[in-house]
Amino acid sequence: MQITITVNGTTHTRDVEPRTLLVDFLRDHLGLTGTNIGCDTSQCGACTIHMDSQSVKSCTVLAVQADGADLTTIEGLANGSLHPMQQAFWDNHGLQCGYCTPGMIMSATKLVEGNPGISEAEIRHGLEGNICRCTGYQNIVKAVQQAAGEMGGD
Amino acid sequence: MSKYMGKAVKRVEDPRFIQGRGKYVANLKLANMGHAAIKRSPFAHAKINGVDASAAKALDGVIAVYTGQDLQAAGVGSLPCGFNPPGIVTAPHMPLAVDKVRHVGDGVAVVIANDIYTAYDALDLIEVDYEPLPAVVDAKKATAADAPQVHDEIPNNTSFHWPLGESDTVMGAMNESDHVVELDFINQRLIPNAMEPRACVAEWNAFTEEMTVWTSSQNPHLIRLLMSMATLGIPENRLRVISPDVGGGFGSKIFHYPEEVIVPWCSKQLGQPVKWVSTRSEAFVTDAHGRDHVTTAKLGVNNDGTFTALHVQTWANMGAYLSTFAPMIPTALYITLFSGLYKIPHIFGESWGTMTNTVPVDAYRGAGRPEASYLLERLIDIAARDLNMDPIELRRKNFIQPDEFPYQTPVAMVYDSGDYDQLFDKAMEVSGYNEMIEERDRARQEGRLVGIGVSGCIEASGAGPSKVVTSLGAGVGLWEHGLVRVHPTGKISVLTGTHAHGQGHETTFAQLVADELGVPMDDIEIVHGDTSKTPFGLGTYASRSAAVGGTAIMKSCEKIREKMKAIAAYQLEAAVEDMVYDQENGTIHVQGSPDRSKTFVDISVAALMGHIPDDMEPSLEEATFFDPPNFTFPNSAHIAMVEVDKESGEISLLKYAAVDDVGNVINPMIVEGQLQGGIVQGVGQALLEHGIYDEDGQLLTGTFLDYAMPRADDVPMSALGRIEIPSPSNPLGVKGAGEMGTIAGTPTVANAVMDALHPLGVRHVDIPHTAAAIHGAIQSASVSAD
Known part of the structure; x- marks a missing residue:
């Protein structure tokens, strides 16, 4: 499936398998490895990002569900300086x-x-x-x- | 006057972590990399009659599937046990099971595919013909004559028996005591759960015939040694092991794991890089677990409170295979600490290491010492109640006194230093102990169940000397290496064999060197975690890095200073004896003539140019291999207050205060952070965490949904204090700081809960003190009271 997602201000259009987790999309497809994976039951919160101004555990969201969304990851929290x-x-x-x-x-x-x-x-x-x-x-x-x-x- | 030592310097590691630039193995991506997933046994104990991987191999995107037989046929070796006490019986541990699986999670086959999703799909297509066998999970029941046998090579599932002391003599003294406290109890299985799951990437270079392995490890040199001599057989000079940033370990990343054999072997087989990253579900059934003791103990005490004798028998669960250091934990790191802070004239301890159909058990934060402290501090607390004495007063009555160091205990250790009364004075002050007692007593009058717990714990950290450790059965010495290299521009690289996984060595070691040489911290880099960059070293565990690794670095700095003084003397045409090295600013001048001086950079350049005495080698690089003359003995007094909800059994931890003697402190912010984190891990064992197996060997607590990790709202702010009695075991005067919180946290909180239930007549409840366990104890108490 083709999805278009804005991450840290940059818009990406990619083909993904429907089952691709958002966290894998960020890490493996976009190379944004600042978002870590600490569990596989949505319990630990290591993969938390912002999606349309809410915090979400990105292991619990499919990449296709984020189609059209505006995401911020740790890499984009502050541009060049520290939040x-x-x-x-x-x-x-x-x-x-x-x-x-x-x-x-x-x-x-x-x-x-x-x-x-x-x-x-x-x-x-x-x-x-x-x-x-x-x-x-x-x-x-x-x-x-x-x-x-x-x-x-x- | 030091500029950096003893100061709360902010960590130099942090900018990369807080911006999402940590260099964890899972972040590594190499060209043409295959992704590995491992087929794992759903049975605790079963024969493998066959593995059919044909459908998996046929799946689009699958590169290869290998089974245990493939690895065995290729000559891959068994994972070795690195601590072998006299009389130990061992059995092979193949990286993938060949004819039998022995725990849920035991690996059976590996799939390598173009992407990880396909690799997992392929796992489902592998058909394994299992013939299930009866399982055994309990350390003591495993020794029964009719218990299922985990390994044919290990009769009665008993791998070793380790006694220390004379049982008859100790029981003689016990029988003459006014009072004996007896307790049968368990120290439950814990699952370490470092937040970064283990990961391994391997790249075989067929052109240079060299293997590079990235693995999340606390001691890359040791892993390389074991890969080379035992499992993979690749010579050390053709094998590079790199551990970049390691996301926590707590002991669980000390050991050589099957995946560190499987992944490199596959890479060589396929001629392409291979990556494996553990899922959390895999971590629960493959990372070495901790604790899991069944114990029977007796403490003899006279009516005046004097301890007379201690007798302990422990069955220690080793799991299905002997992990790298597993037999060391319930023996040399456990029984040798039975004396605690106290003079106990007669001590006997013995342990049996037994095999079960569970995940292997090895060192977990504290490793043997938490088990020792818990048993002793629980016994003492019960003794205080039986004698109707204040628990602190009873402890004080038996303290080893400051003028009695070095103190030879009956269980081999020679304690180096301490002042336990001062420690408890400070703990009473920091906690507001007397007010806490008033508060508790008021609450009791209101019918509330409030309790106060205390503990006084000791730890042996920074093990050494090597010949003693190896004579006990260790396959390696525990010295450490530290090299200081001054570059021609005056910048400094420090190479250490220790390897941080959260401890902040890039900060603390730089603080040390900055003060030793009088240079800015910014001019110093700390290099660790790469066998091609640093000479052999033993890694980071058992709170050894500052005491042993830090000392090696300090001694190398001393050698650098001496050499720089000799070069300066040559250039200034003065006598070496007259040279003064100013550690404030790194300059060297002639005594009494401050203007006849050379800067740090002047001398660095001179060493490059060869403007040095004729009998001197050029360059400025010095190495030290430090073998400590003794352990260090950090000690602690912790005090906690809890309230138990009468109806539900739920426990609220109201207050926690801790005073520790970890000797001199390099960075108090980091030491306090270690203590705070350690305390919460100790509280986790007291109140929440329990790795539970059912009778069939199924792990019932295999996710964070079922295994209760401490969360932010389970704990209060702790109040910390410190006394600093320098250790004479190393010139820095430091003692280990990494594990004391965990060691003390468990008995402190458990004693508080038992104090809360004391009015109901409850004597002991095994940990963890979950709401269910405490509710049950309250119900039983009210039934027996009726």
């Missing part, structure tokens, strides 16, 4: 091995949108769908709090 969420993860040591990090950052940016004063409990609940095995979440929560304040509800 406040990326900066906050760096500042607060919110990552160790880095594998869950792109998905965690993509989830967190949507989580705090419109909620600059988000509470610790809200952050913890909101990140339930993203598993990190390294950090114990403590510094991730701090990073998200910092970024939420800096983003001021954007």
Whole structure:
């Protein structure tokens, strides 16, 4: 099937098998390997991206379902500079091995949108769908709090 | 005054990770690359009567299908066990099963196709004629006379028996004690679940006859060694193993796995690169699991609280095959830690390593030491209740005192340093222990089930010396290599045999070198994870990298300084003894004459140009192979508070405080991060995680839907404190920091839950303390109270 998808501002038209997962399309067809795969049951959140301004687990979406959609991946979150969420993860040591990090950052940016004063409990609940095995979440929560304040509800 | 050491320097690794530019093996794409998928057994134990791959081979896009027989016929070797204590009985472990499968997930055949979707399609077309056999999954039941036999070569499924101490003497002392605490319990099976699933890419170059393998590993040199001498037979000088960024390991990426044999073999066979990436479902049934002990223990204690004797028997589940270091875990890394922080005059421990129809079990964060700490700290907690003593007071009564180091325990270890009273003083302060007790007691009066748990744990990390480790059965020494290369422009490359998988070595080692040589951190690169770039080294596990690898680097820096001083003396026509190396800025001057000086770059250039003393070799490159004289012994006091919901059994972890002595600290931000993450893994074992097999050997917890990983809302912020008693085992004075959180987290939280249930008369519930388990314990307690 032929699909047309805009990713990080660039529009791509490709032929794909209908069963192609969006995450495989991003990684294997477009070479955007920043989006990682951590499970096969939509539990871990490593593959989270933004699709038409919502965060989605890209292993749970077929590429054909994203036909006509506007996607942002970790590579396109900030063009050349760092998004406040990326900066906050760096500042607060919110990552160790880095594998869950792109998905965690993509989830967190949507989580705090419109909620600059988000509470610790809200952050913890909101990140339930993203598993990190390294950090114990403590510094991730701090990073998200910092970024939420800096983003001021954007 | 150090500029970098001891400072919370932000990590140099992070920019690539936060922007999605991590170099994980799964991201690698080579021209003409085939994609591999592995047909795995759905049975725990079955004979293979035949494999029919004809339909799979005929599928469009399939390049080849190979079975275990193909690999065996080609001379591929068995995966070796690298720790063989006296009397061990072993059996072959072929990368693909040949005539029998021994656990769900055991590989039977491999498909290579043009794309991974086609490879998976082809798996479904392979017909395997299985003849199912009875299975055994429990470590102790496996030794029963009528238990199914996993390997013909290993009678009674018992691979080894490892005793330490004199059982009769210890029981004699036990019998003279005022009181004996007895406990039968399990330390449940855990599944490591690093977030990056394992992956392997291999490229055989027929022109140069060289193999390159990219694999997600904690120790690429060790993998190359095992591939070369045991499995693939490719000489080390024709085999390059690269581990780029590794997305977590926690022990599970130490070992040599079947896919690291299958994928390179296929690449050579086909003359094209081959890639395999584990799915999470595969990871659950192929990555080595952790823990899984069945234990009977007794602690003797007198009425005044003095410990008299400890006697422990453990059946350790090895799974279907002996993984690379598996027998080391319930033996040399377990029984040797039974003394904990305490003076226990008589200790005996023995373990049996038994084979079952389950995934192999090997080192998982802490590896043997969490099991030792859990058993001792649970026994002590029960003893405190039986004697009606405060659990901290009972522990204090038995502490090894600061003036008693080095302290020889009855179980082989010689502890290097510590101050356990100071540790607990600080932990009580950081946690607000006295207020916590008041809070708990108030809650109890309100009828709520609130409990406080404490633990005092010790770890042996940074193993050495090598001759001791190898005399116990290890197939490798545990020294480490560190090379410092000063380029002509004054920039520096540091080559290390350790390999980070989240620990931030590119930052901490650069901090170390920057201070040792007085140069900016930006001028230093850390090179690791590639056997063609770094000399042989042993990798990263058992909290060894700073203590052993860091020391090797530090000593190489010392050699660089001495050589630079000699070159500066030659150029300034001064005596070497009069030269001063200023570590603030990397300049060298004549004592008392600061203006007679040379910069770091001056000397780097001189070493290139040969403007050096006649008897000196040019260039500035120094290597050290450091073999530690002893382990380091990090230790901890952790305190937690929980509340149990009476109706549901659900547990809320309300507070967690931890004070650790990890010796001197290179980067406190990274050390705290290690502790926070480790604690949550320990909490995971206490409350959530359990790898469960049914009687037929089916893994019931084979996805993240069924295996409860700790999530962000399962844990509170932890309060951390630190005391720094430098280790005398290495000149940096550091102790391992990577595993203590996990070691201490489990007994601390388990003790808190048991304290919460104490008013109901509950003595012990096996972990994990899930809502179901605790609900059951509450129900049983109320029935027996009626």
